[in-house]
Amino acid sequence: MLKSIVGYGDVAKAREETRALMKQAGYGPDKPLEIKVSTCSISVFRDPAVILIDQLKQIWIEAELEVLDTAVYYNRVFTKDFFVAMNYNGSAVDDADVTFSEDYACGSLPTTTATAIPR
Incomplete structure (x- = not known):
């Protein structure tokens, strides 16, 4: 049953499939996709964002963490002014x-x- 849920199953295989897609898109270990992950300055937002960034490195995505004041963060989220936002x-x-x-x-x-x- 767990294998049918996204995020379970063969992690190594899923990463290899994702890396193949990244190669098709022109990215790789020497040319990672560069993005920005925005999050709120509160630890329950920031800490998972750090973990997300670490996981993205496994598939050649190099992410910069942008930690924002709460008011600024929510303004950007509600106006959809972000590339990737880690929310709680x-x-x-x-x-x-x-x-x-x-x-x-x-x-x-x-x-x-x-x-x-x-x-």
Whole structure:
């Protein structure tokens, strides 16, 4: 069952497949894709962003960490002024409506991923 969930299965194989895609796109160990990962200056945001950057190196993506003040970070997230943003999101486990309305409702301000499910 776990092998059917994204992120599980043969990690080495997945990395090799990703590296092949990166080669097709013209990137490699001597020419990594350079990006910026933006995050908030709070540790629950920053620490996972550091881990993400380390993982991206495995597939030839060289990321610069941009740590922003909370107000600046959320302004950029809500205006979608970022390339990659590491966000932290919690929700009420006993109320799916909260997650639905905040993360998937069309036009909802917290829908930072632009994911929308029209009715």
